[in-house]
Amino acid sequence: MDPAAEALAAGVLAGERRALARAITLVESSRREHQLRAQSLLEALSPHAGRSLRLGVSGAPGVGKSTLLEALGVHVAEEGRRVAVLAVDPSSAVSGGSILGDKTRMERLAQHPNAFIRPSPSRGTLGGVAEKTREAILLCEAAGYGVIIVETVGVGQSEIAVAGMVDMFVLLQLPHAGDELQALKKGIIELADVVVINKADLDARAAELARAQVQNVLTLLAPASPEWAPPVLAVSALTGAGVPGLWNEVTRFEAAMTASGELQARRRRQAVDWMWGLIDVELRARFRRHPAVRDSLDRLTAAVSRGALTPSAAALELLAAARENT
Numbered sequence: 001m002d003p004a005a006e007a008l009a010a011g012v013l014a015g016e017r018r019a020l021a022r023a024i025t026l027v028e029s030s031r032r033e034h035q036l037r038a039q040s041l042l043e044a045l046s047p048h049a050g051r052s053l054r055l056g057v058s059g060a061p062g063v064g065k066s067t068l069l070e071a072l073g074v075h076v077a078e079e080g081r082r083v084a085v086l087a088v089d090p091s092s093a094v095s096g097g098s099i100l101g102d103k104t105r106m107e108r109l110a111q112h113p114n115a116f117i118r119p120s121p122s123r124g125t126l127g128g129v130a131e132k133t134r135e136a137i138l139l140c141e142a143a144g145y146g147v148i149i150v151e152t153v154g155v156g157q158s159e160i161a162v163a164g165m166v167d168m169f170v171l172l173q174l175p176h177a178g179d180e181l182q183a184l185k186k187g188i189i190e191l192a193d194v195v196v197i198n199k200a201d202l203d204a205r206a207a208e209l210a211r212a213q214v215q216n217v218l219t220l221l222a223p224a225s226p227e228w229a230p231p232v233l234a235v236s237a238l239t240g241a242g243v244p245g246l247w248n249e250v251t252r253f254e255a256a257m258t259a260s261g262e263l264q265a266r267r268r269r270q271a272v273d274w275m276w277g278l279i280d281v282e283l284r285a286r287f288r289r290h291p292a293v294r295d296s297l298d299r300l301t302a303a304v305s306r307g308a309l310t311p312s313a314a315a316l317e318l319l320a321a322a323r324e325n326t
């Protein structure tokens with residue numbers, strides 16, 4: 001490992017926030033020399049990773065994710081656990097920049113000595129989840145953060161991606177009739193280990209009604225784990241009511257799933273999926289770079305979209321082309 005990467009690794013292991021921030025920037029860089037350095041950094045730090053609870057939090061824009069994460073994060077940090085929030089910045093897809101950096105969101109948490117907040121640009125292939133979120137989780141763990149929260153905007157694909165990289169998935173909903181059906185339609189509610197009905201302070205009766213409805217829907221679904229029936233909680237992120245109760249459910253989940261070995265099994269499945277995800281990305285890139293594929297890709301794509309060629313004939317021809325001279 002080069003001396004710069006070695007110094008960075010030492011800084012991360014010492015729990016220095018600036019080193020951690022720089023390390024995440026390095027793994028997010030698409031420059032070739034940065035990628036090589038990032039790879040050796042990740043190799044060096046991965047033996048120190050894995051000892052955390054990884055939490056995914058998702059919901060539609062405006063549901064109260066950052067307000068809840070601030071309240072929950074401060075609660076956890078006050079208990080003495082170090083908490084890192086990897087927030088996927090919903091604005092950056094449009095503006096190309098990050099507005100989270102101005103600290104208008106999660107201001108109190110950002111100032112807490114036990115907390116680290118990282119906004120990540122949401123460019124990438126996963127519909128809002130930064131491509132390097134898994135690597136960022138690993139780096140936060142190596143820096144000694146015991147609770148890692150990945151925040152994502154609810155757009156379907158990104159929720160599935162986040163659920164595939166965390167131990168526990170928390171879905172936020174508003175107490176409006178119909179919301180629960182939306183999540184059900186998208187197949188998202190099946191991913192939830194806890195559902196939070198937020199803004200219960202606005203209308204306690206509506207919140208309780210929504211809570212009971214969602215709980216009903218959940219009992220109709222086959223549980224993802226025999227050890228855990230996903231609870232539905234009414235919470236107010238703004239007043240903090242119900243936030244300690246939410247944290248209580250999180251720790252109860254952690255204890256039950258660890259004792260049964262399911263948490264470890266989930267992580268093993270995720271590690272294998274991650275490997276295949278990386279292989280898929282690389283194979284696709286190589287396929288597209290292949291000279292014989294490049295020669296005929298546009299022509300065959302146009303033929304398929306015109307209906308002049310069946311998708312399977314085009315795929316067979318391209319796959320055959322990719323075998324030439326390799």
Ligand code: GDP
Pocket residue numbers: 059060061062063064065066067068198199200201202235236237238239
């Ligand atoms: P996000 O887009 O999901 O991150 O949502 P925000 O956390 O930015 O919240 C959106 C708006 O809802 C803000 O104006 C918050 O102050 C407000 N809000 C969030 N949680 C609550 C809550 O529990 N009760 C009430 N009344 N307002 C809330």
